[in-house]
Amino acid sequence: MTSAPEHSVIPEPAAPAANPFPAWFQAEQAAALADYEATPAPTRRDESWRFASLKALDLSAFVPAPPVASEGRLITASTGLGGDAAARLVFGNDTLLHRDAPALPPGVLVKPLAEAARENEALVREFFMAQPVELGSHKYAQLHRARLGGAGVLVHVPKNVEVALPIELFHWVEGENSSVFPHTLIVLGENAKVTVVDHFRSADGARAFACGINDFHLARGAQLTYVAVQDWSRDTLAFHLNSTVVGRDAQATALLMNFGGGHVRGESLSRLVEPGARSVMLSLNPLDGTRHLDQRTLQDHVATDTFSDLLYRNSLDDRSQVIFAGLIRPGVGAARTDGYQKMENLMLSEDAVAHAMPGLEILTDDVRCTHGATSGGVSADELFYMQARGIPENQGRRLIVAGFFRSLLDRIENDSLREKLGALVASRLEVIR
Amino acid sequence: MSLSIQNLTASIGDQPILKGLNLEIPKGEVHAIMGKNGSGKSTLAKVMAGHPDYTVTGGDVLLDGESLFTLEEPDQRARAGLFLAFQYPMEIPGVTIANFIRAAVQARLPEGEELEATDYYANLYAKMDALKIARTFTSRSVNEGFSGGEKKRCEILQMAMLEPKYCVLDETDSGLDIDALKIVSEGVNAMRSPDRGFLVITHYQRLLDYIVPDKVHVMVDGRIVMTGDKDLALELEAKGYDWVTEDQLATA
Ligand SMILES: Nc1ncnc2c1ncn2[C@@H]1O[C@H](COP(=O)(O)OP(=O)(O)OP(=O)(O)O)[C@@H](O)[C@H]1O
Ligand SMILES: [Mg+2]
Numbered sequence: 217m218t219s220a221p222e223h224s225v226i227p228e229p230a231a232p233a234a235n236p237f238p239a240w241f242q243a244e245q246a247a248a249l250a251d252y253e254a255t256p257a258p259t260r261r262d263e264s265w266r267f268a269s270l271k272a273l274d275l276s277a278f279v280p281a282p283p284v285a286s287e288g289r290l291i292t293a294s295t296g297l298g299g300d301a302a303a304r305l306v307f308g309n310d311t312l313l314h315r316d317a318p319a320l321p322p323g324v325l326v327k328p329l330a331e332a333a334r335e336n337e338a339l340v341r342e343f344f345m346a347q348p349v350e351l352g353s354h355k356y357a358q359l360h361r362a363r364l365g366g367a368g369v370l371v372h373v374p375k376n377v378e379v380a381l382p383i384e385l386f387h388w389v390e391g392e393n394s395s396v397f398p399h400t401l402i403v404l405g406e407n408a409k410v411t412v413v414d415h416f417r418s419a420d421g422a423r424a425f426a427c428g429i430n431d432f433h434l435a436r437g438a439q440l441t442y443v444a445v446q447d448w449s450r451d452t453l454a455f456h457l458n459s460t461v462v463g464r465d466a467q468a469t470a471l472l473m474n475f476g477g478g479h480v481r482g483e484s485l486s487r488l489v490e491p492g493a494r495s496v497m498l499s500l501n502p503l504d505g506t507r508h509l510d511q512r513t514l515q516d517h518v519a520t521d522t523f524s525d526l527l528y529r530n531s532l533d534d535r536s537q538v539i540f541a542g543l544i545r546p547g548v549g550a551a552r553t554d555g556y557q558k559m560e561n562l563m564l565s566e567d568a569v570a571h572a573m574p575g576l577e578i579l580t581d582d583v584r585c586t587h588g589a590t591s592g593g594v595s596a597d598e599l600f601y602m603q604a605r606g607i608p609e610n611q612g613r614r615l616i617v618a619g620f621f622r623s624l625l626d627r628i629e630n631d632s633l634r635e636k637l638g639a640l641v642a643s644r645l646e647v648i649r
Numbered sequence: 650m651s652l653s654i655q656n657l658t659a660s661i662g663d664q665p666i667l668k669g670l671n672l673e674i675p676k677g678e679v680h681a682i683m684g685k686n687g688s689g690k691s692t693l694a695k696v697m698a699g700h701p702d703y704t705v706t707g708g709d710v711l712l713d714g715e716s717l718f719t720l721e722e723p724d725q726r727a728r729a730g731l732f733l734a735f736q737y738p739m740e741i742p743g744v745t746i747a748n749f750i751r752a753a754v755q756a757r758l759p760e761g762e763e764l765e766a767t768d769y770y771a772n773l774y775a776k777m778d779a780l781k782i783a784r785t786f787t788s789r790s791v792n793e794g795f796s797g798g799e800k801k802r803c804e805i806l807q808m809a810m811l812e813p814k815y816c817v818l819d820e821t822d823s824g825l826d827i828d829a830l831k832i833v834s835e836g837v838n839a840m841r842s843p844d845r846g847f848l849v850i851t852h853y854q855r856l857l858d859y860i861v862p863d864k865v866h867v868m869v870d871g872r873i874v875m876t877g878d879k880d881l882a883l884e885l886e887a888k889g890y891d892w893v894t895e896d897q898l899a900t901a
Contacts, residue, residue: 222817266710437746442737468831470897472708498832531655596701597739597866598739598740598741600698600699600700600701600723600739601738601739601741602741602749602753603699603722603724603727604698604723604724604727604732604733604735605724605727605749605750605752605753605756605811606723606724606728606753606757606811607724607752607753607756607757608722608756609722609724609754611752612724614739615741615748615749615752616744618743618744619741619742619743619744619790620742620743622742622743623742623743623790624743
């Protein structure tokens with residue numbers, strides 16, 4: 217097989233009247249569907265799909281997600297990081313199940329996109345999927361747009377407003393072959409500050425399809441911390457396509473944690489469009505079984521004096537696989553670019569496979585960029601040191617793997633968030649051999 | 650009751666390092682080993698602890714009468730009561746001192762029993778205070794970015810927390826400033842007891858002014874060639890190891 221199946225279109229939900237979006241938006245969706253169908257499926261020859269397993273992209277079995285059966289259980293289970301939240305929205309099969317906003321400052325919007333498309337049309341028109349999808353999945357982004365239903369969210373924090381507690385969003389999928397299209401659009405005004413956490417979860421172990429997009433826009437001086445906790449079932453095919461546009465002296469920090477999913481394709485684009493813009497791109501991925509993670513990134517330095525720092529870490533057990541292809545691109549005129557890119561694999565099994573393609577394309581002088589990839593096993597000396605203290609080998613290995621990920625969390629500046637994430641990682645890694 | 654090393658031979662690859670080593674450390678005593686660089690002191694320590702790089706080709710080590718070598722895994726030997734303070738402690742990124750020691754203490758509890766966190770921290774802080782280790786170290790990664798002296802102090806902290814039966818200290822004094830040497834020695838002395846034996850590997854007689862040994866052994870080329878009391882260390886300091894070799898050859 218040399219290309220993905222051509223047009224496995226997921227049908228529209230049975231009742232088209234159920235589309236919650238206004239007419240102007242629905243018209244765009246129709247155009248997106250046509251574009252999806254007109255766009256050829258990826259092939260082996262596409263650089264952005266090198267090493268990818270195209271077979272896995274067969275969408276033919278997937279169906280629109282029915283209404284969830286276990287609404288109450290899903291709402292109760294949506295506990296997130298375990299602290300208070302400024303706002304909490306829970307979606308099950310692309311339907312809003314629950315919302316509360318106990319600590320949202322005035323003026324901050326956290327609402328379903330369909331609502332926003334009616335009430336805040338200008339915002340949605342300006343920012344919704346405004347960035348080109350350059351890293352290979354344009355076709356699937358169009359499918360996302362076409363089939364976007366109730367699980368889109370707009371977070372808008374106006375100028376000079378800081379949201380102290382995190383905003384937590386939950387996206388559940390339930391039922392055999394259900395497909396969901398979560399979307400998180402975050403628009404920050406000047407000097408706005410917020411932390412947003414997306415939780416992607418399966419209500420059961422069923423096979424599912426998730427095609428999600430996150431788009432972030434940061435005006436001058438804004439600060440965004442975004443965390444995705446991906447916990448889809450091990451039989452889920454997922455796309456997570458992200459673009460981040462960072463303005464003058466603004467900083468975006470994004471941490472993508474892939475704990476679940478069977479076959480996951482991630483694309484992350486950071487565009488640093490004004491001087492002083494900073495983007496920190498982190499990903500933490502403990503893989504085992506036959507899980508497959510394919511991540512493509514672009515650090516696009518458009519303006520002068522911008523900074524980006526990417527650190528992706530994977531542990532690979534059993535027959536898991538990762539692909540990483542990253543590019544730092546200091547564009548023409550992007551003088552004094554600081555761009556860093558590093559991916560590190562901790563190999564826990566001889567049968568696991570890692571492909572790393574770090575890259576750099578410099579179109580201007582006067583830049584400081586480094587990129588690289590490393591791969592190695594658990595250090596025998598570290599393991600011996602642990603065992604010499606009485607810690608059994610398996611547990612020592614687990615501690616070392618957990619440590620490998622926890623030290624990445626040091627890049628998260630917010631102490632309370634970092635601690636919660638540390639606890640989450642520690643509890644998750646108990647299950648790794 | 651003793652740690653009894655009997656005619657031990659061990660190799661790395663096909664190169665023999667320990668060549669018939671005999672040594673007995675009764676409970677309650679402190680023995681020191683001195684010897685040239687490369688004579689096999691660290692090898693002895695690591696062989697006993699179960700380092701996978703070394704092959705034991707003969708002899709035995711009995712911990713209170715039970716062969717260490719029937720315990721395959723290093724962690725089993727540690728839980729049986731053997732502790733090794735490393736000459737070069739490993740750095741473990743992302744694993745905090747508190748969690749590391751906690752895992753080690755937890756591993757000594759019976760299956761299903763959970764360590765009581767408040768007791769654990771009370772104990773840890775008390776021992777850190779005694780060794781003048783700042784409490785901020787609990788949340789630092791094991792040995793990462795520690796100074797040489799801080800690493801050694803942390804080894805002693807681990808020893809104090811794990812309360813082993815026999816402690817092997819491999820050059821714990823190297824890298825310590827004079828104050829730290831006193832603090833660490835006090836820590837070791839506080840642990841001396843009729844129920845515990847120590848094997849202290851060192852190059853410097855000065856350590857033995859603080860931790861006064863019952864016996865001093867000299868190791869040459871994988872064997873103990875001379876044994877004496879604490880004054881032997883002074884004599885070595887004055888005359889050097891060549892004297893031992895000649896002396897030993899003369900009496901052989
Ligand atoms: N992994 C190894 N590979 C090869 N040779 C080794 C290895 N480990 C130890 N050796 C050799 O074994 C011999 C004994 O080393 P060991 O570290 O036990 O000496 P030592 O007495 O502790 O020395 P020092 O006083 O310098 O710490 C040395 O010649 C050393 O090079
Ligand atoms: Mg040595």
